[in-house]
Amino acid sequence: MDSDDEDSTTPISYYGMHESRKRLEETGFHPSVTPMAPKEIEKAVIAYLNGQVKREPRKEFYESQRLRLGARNLRKNFNKTRGKGGDKGRDKGRGKGRDKGRIVLTQGPWFNTQNFTNAIVGKDSITHLSGILAVLQHAHAGPLILDEIFKDGHKSVMSLSMTSGRIFGLVGSNIKRWDFTAANYIANPPSSVMVVMVPRYTVGDIREAQEKYPLMIRPEDWHDERRRLEPEDHPDMYKIRSIEVEHVYFRWGNVWRETCQRAAGPYWASEDEVIDPRTDEAAIEWWKGNHRAINVMGSLKPLDKMWSANQLEGNGYKPHMMAYTLAVENLIKLMQELFNARAHIRVLHLHDVPFLDRRVLAIILRGLNLVTMVGIYNCPLIHFGDVIPILDLIHEINIQRRGQNMPEIQDFDFFPHFNKGMPYQHENAATYGLSWSPMPMDIAQRGFYAIILKAVMKSKAMGIGQLFSPTHAFMEYLTKVPNTPLGVYGFLDAIYRYLEVKKDDPTRTNLKLQAIYDLVKPIRLALNDHLADDWPKYYTKVMATTLLCCSSCGYETFEEFFPAGSKNRLPRHRRICGGCHLQRYLDEECDHWKMQKKRLIDKLCPDWKREAFNEDAPLFEDGAGLIRLKSTETERPLPQFPAFVVGGWLRISPYYEPLMRDNKIHFDSLAGLPSLEDVAMDLDTMQRWYSVVILALREDVFRRGIHELRNQYPTDNKKKGIPAYGSTRIDGGAPDHQDELQPKKGYDGKKCFYDQKAALKAAQWMTNRQW
Numbered sequence: 001m002d003s004d005d006e007d008s009t010t011p012i013s014y015y016g017m018h019e020s021r022k023r024l025e026e027t028g029f030h031p032s033v034t035p036m037a038p039k040e041i042e043k044a045v046i047a048y049l050n051g052q053v054k055r056e057p058r059k060e061f062y063e064s065q066r067l068r069l070g071a072r073n074l075r076k077n078f079n080k081t082r083g084k085g086g087d088k089g090r091d092k093g094r095g096k097g098r099d100k101g102r103i104v105l106t107q108g109p110w111f112n113t114q115n116f117t118n119a120i121v122g123k124d125s126i127t128h129l130s131g132i133l134a135v136l137q138h139a140h141a142g143p144l145i146l147d148e149i150f151k152d153g154h155k156s157v158m159s160l161s162m163t164s165g166r167i168f169g170l171v172g173s174n175i176k177r178w179d180f181t182a183a184n185y186i187a188n189p190p191s192s193v194m195v196v197m198v199p200r201y202t203v204g205d206i207r208e209a210q211e212k213y214p215l216m217i218r219p220e221d222w223h224d225e226r227r228r229l230e231p232e233d234h235p236d237m238y239k240i241r242s243i244e245v246e247h248v249y250f251r252w253g254n255v256w257r258e259t260c261q262r263a264a265g266p267y268w269a270s271e272d273e274v275i276d277p278r279t280d281e282a283a284i285e286w287w288k289g290n291h292r293a294i295n296v297m298g299s300l301k302p303l304d305k306m307w308s309a310n311q312l313e314g315n316g317y318k319p320h321m322m323a324y325t326l327a328v329e330n331l332i333k334l335m336q337e338l339f340n341a342r343a344h345i346r347v348l349h350l351h352d353v354p355f356l357d358r359r360v361l362a363i364i365l366r367g368l369n370l371v372t373m374v375g376i377y378n379c380p381l382i383h384f385g386d387v388i389p390i391l392d393l394i395h396e397i398n399i400q401r402r403g404q405n406m407p408e409i410q411d412f413d414f415f416p417h418f419n420k421g422m423p424y425q426h427e428n429a430a431t432y433g434l435s436w437s438p439m440p441m442d443i444a445q446r447g448f449y450a451i452i453l454k455a456v457m458k459s460k461a462m463g464i465g466q467l468f469s470p471t472h473a474f475m476e477y478l479t480k481v482p483n484t485p486l487g488v489y490g491f492l493d494a495i496y497r498y499l500e501v502k503k504d505d506p507t508r509t510n511l512k513l514q515a516i517y518d519l520v521k522p523i524r525l526a527l528n529d530h531l532a533d534d535w536p537k538y539y540t541k542v543m544a545t546t547l548l549c550c551s552s553c554g555y556e557t558f559e560e561f562f563p564a565g566s567k568n569r570l571p572r573h574r575r576i577c578g579g580c581h582l583q584r585y586l587d588e589e590c591d592h593w594k595m596q597k598k599r600l601i602d603k604l605c606p607d608w609k610r611e612a613f614n615e616d617a618p619l620f621e622d623g624a625g626l627i628r629l630k631s632t633e634t635e636r637p638l639p640q641f642p643a644f645v646v647g648g649w650l651r652i653s654p655y656y657e658p659l660m661r662d663n664k665i666h667f668d669s670l671a672g673l674p675s676l677e678d679v680a681m682d683l684d685t686m687q688r689w690y691s692v693v694i695l696a697l698r699e700d701v702f703r704r705g706i707h708e709l710r711n712q713y714p715t716d717n718k719k720k721g722i723p724a725y726g727s728t729r730i731d732g733g734a735p736d737h738q739d740e741l742q743p744k745k746g747y748d749g750k751k752c753f754y755d756q757k758a759a760l761k762a763a764q765w766m767t768n769r770q771w
């Protein structure tokens, strides 16, 4: 509440869960949130979640995957025998006669898939499309229009493209499309739009190269063939490199199995993690003393001609995973190309790019002076909490551009990485959306909404309307995260209502209180009991009366955004908001080898100042009653106790610690990073990046070593007292693999953040209750 509300004399009117719901039914959501009615949304959410709760058993999942991917290969062969298939227009820029089937294999944005082909059957004949086609093909207007459409984000592009196969082809061939796996363009017309994507391959697709080059048996053969084809930028390059690196990893696996001795037997059986003294010096040096890796390698059974951890072994109907070595190498190539094309790119879309975390993104965006729109879609290392540092980054870039009279970044379309969870039935399998692992509700629910609140206020102040527009990617993400059915909609509705209360409205106190009640409603629904008794005590005496300051980010907001009990449990200068807790939690998630991947990026950025604060993007001023930046101070002064004399007695003044942000708990800093120019041009920086490729190789071998142990020790060996390896690891011995296990929900009695089942239950409960 603002101070000017205190003179409002209107009495506080009755409001509670039922009134809140009734209001919503009568007036609907704010038009900036959604045109849908609450009941419609609930119905849709329940239908969606009903489809999500069931997972197939593991065996059936693999069987249906085999059928699905097998059918894809059959289709591909069918297309080949048909000769010129229906894929004309998408091979442009790749050169003629070169493995035409290649693009057919891949999926992702702008690759035709069967579903797409079915969806657009017959649409080409609709006459009004000819007008759109004519405009898009126009020499001058065409590129400008495409520029604008891409600026509006991926969803707009797709809805245009889906109108017809010809438009799809036209859109795809008139923008720059970069294939991350091949480190090359799929299409490279003169265009200011650049889309980076990662085509998906099956293991069978990669192995096709093995059949194509039957004489290559030894790893050296693959190496030589790669060197031979490299200069001509052959389309088989990625396949050949993928095969070659598997040989290299196996060779290293064999070397380390022999030199990392373990006389005491498999390390998890003996519970002795000390490195065996007979272990070769060179091995310790190569692994940089990483005792876990050394023990993994030393615990392997003797290897024959190849290990099962080679992902090309077994059936080909499974997704192929890009090797880390290649991903890091290709990331550098992408950055070099972006640097080269910096004078042309105005719109940049990044889809699924591996190893692209917020720091790499910052390096890229700071180096592309003309970019005015960026779209980030499902990049595995970019999580929901990154919306804050990315907005701050855009703000920082815009300040600089303003000084140089350059166009600013006006649009930001964002779909953070969405965690679906394990793909098949398992007692731990759950979709949490925000995270892979179960999180405590007290942190996640408060943090989820605290971050949304901050992001709304920042993007509103910066004029980035796209982020929270109902038809763009971020809203799709937010409403996909399992939660209370109307949670995000109601939350945003409450913010917008609050902001629109007029200063001289005589009912402003009630309007604001109602908005605040609805704002904290999804948090309280998840965490508080007795919500039916909110009137009168909570509503009139408690709500909106306590603002706490976060000692990590320096923002001040309602206590509902802080973990329960923060007010009484912690001194006022040591409280930390849910948003900061959640950002840290998401930063520290270690599924899918994320930690090791981020550590590789640490190496790429040796001067990164992890503790630093980013340039705070301003908050929308009218929202100061909801959240404000209280302090940017970080140096806590020494307490001072001035003494004074009263009536002959010496007294000491009480001391109150100042509120400041000297307690930052997450590392969202984007300070001290190399420039894009350095990455592309500076020899030392480039050399450092290439040395990280070698470090990535270590991670590739280590991870395969774990997979191999899981295959070598699939069950308990009671006789020898060796437990199954997978059961000893939280990821089930399958890190960054389809079989990676999710952690169990905690047993500490604390409520866990919504998964799809809990969200369904909440939706049904709330629909019945009319809350």
Ligand SMILES: [Zn+2]
Binding pocket: 550, 551, 552, 553, 554, 555, 576, 577, 578, 579, 580, 581
């Ligand atoms: Zn905070």
